[in-house]
Amino acid sequence: MARSVLAFLVVAVAAAACLSSAAATGELLPAAGTPLSFGDGYTQLFGDSNLALHGDGKRVHISLDERTGAGFASRGAYLHGFFSARIKLPADHTAGVVVAFYMSNGDVYERTHDELDFEFLGNVRGREWRVQTNVYGNGSTASGREERYGLWFDPTEDFHRYAILWSRHRIIFYIDETPIREVVRTESMGAQFPSKPMSLYATIWDGSSWATSGGRYKVDYKYAPYVAEFADLALRGCAVGPATACAPPPDDAIAMPPGQRSAMEAFRARYLTYGYCYDRLRYPTPLPECSVGAEAAEFLPSGDARATLRRRGRRHRTRGGADSAV
Ligand SMILES: *[C@@H]1O[C@H](CO)[C@@H](O)[C@H](O)[C@H]1NC(C)=O
Numbered sequence: 001m002a003r004s005v006l007a008f009l010v011v012a013v014a015a016a017a018c019l020s021s022a023a024a025t026g027e028l029l030p031a032a033g034t035p036l037s038f039g040d041g042y043t044q045l046f047g048d049s050n051l052a053l054h055g056d057g058k059r060v061h062i063s064l065d066e067r068t069g070a071g072f073a074s075r076g077a078y079l080h081g082f083f084s085a086r087i088k089l090p091a092d093h094t095a096g097v098v099v100a101f102y103m104s105n106g107d108v109y110e111r112t113h114d115e116l117d118f119e120f121l122g123n124v125r126g127r128e129w130r131v132q133t134n135v136y137g138n139g140s141t142a143s144g145r146e147e148r149y150g151l152w153f154d155p156t157e158d159f160h161r162y163a164i165l166w167s168r169h170r171i172i173f174y175i176d177e178t179p180i181r182e183v184v185r186t187e188s189m190g191a192q193f194p195s196k197p198m199s200l201y202a203t204i205w206d207g208s209s210w211a212t213s214g215g216r217y218k219v220d221y222k223y224a225p226y227v228a229e230f231a232d233l234a235l236r237g238c239a240v241g242p243a244t245a246c247a248p249p250p251d252d253a254i255a256m257p258p259g260q261r262s263a264m265e266a267f268r269a270r271y272l273t274y275g276y277c278y279d280r281l282r283y284p285t286p287l288p289e290c291s292v293g294a295e296a297a298e299f300l301p302s303g304d305a306r307a308t309l310r311r312r313g314r315r316h317r318t319r320g321g322a323d324s325a326v
Contacts, residue, residue, distance in 0.1 A: 041235055045071040059231045064097060064204045065224040071203030074235055079197045081237015084163035089129055090226040091156035094122030095217035098207035099228045101162055103198040112139040114194035118162050121211045129155050133173050133181050138191035147181060148274040159231055179264040188288035197240040204228045272305060279303025
């Protein structure tokens, strides 16, 4: 199983990488398995000394303290590709802390931006971090496409890889070798499927007002600094630049093998704690790409998984639709 997963990733990466056109234009893309060093591929966005490089610039620590959070972004923008990082999250009491690893073009397209997110929401001591993914296209911020998950491991103990595969017709989010979410472009989704070049971002910031139990638990700076560690940052896509022409990846080749699909389904059956496709309060008519089956019985009208409720007790809803369990 592990081997077929790897083979799939290699194929997907090669398909997404546009290596030949990149070479032809002199635009340097990393060979598979050779992550860019920070200085070559990224630039600090904010947080002055709260961003620190380690291991020859191959590992990046970003931290949050009472002065500031921190963040960085890729120097280039990419149209499709494969983007990943190994991330280790801060431990202990992390309520209110948000770590984000995402693609966006919000700085270029203010009203019609695209975005693909991994967001990690901290928690009170002894409660696990929660992960959410989101997809926005062409400024569709009114239609959140959030999903939230539990994890089968403690993300503060070790590095784990979080990856986004983005092609013309398909987006796949991965945690380690497991695909956790697939978004297939449907005609009705139209421009709400991200389709303009995006940059890669990583940030840590204070989400006290909403991240944990709708803002009930705020960041406690007694425990600062909160340090998120990033390693093996990988960008394999069509870099967009003045001299770069890159054909889109041959994306029909990137179909998920059956073994991967069943791994994804098993993950989702167990760890999906909220899905917008099940949220009938927010979307009385599910968004067009949702295909909801018998598994919908496992979810409340709020989109929250019933099993999660039983396991974790009270949940709190915020205005933005983000809620959390503590
Ligand atoms: C994207 O959104 C803008 C502004 O709402 C709209 O004018 C435009 O037609 C949209 N683009 C596509 C391809 O639908």
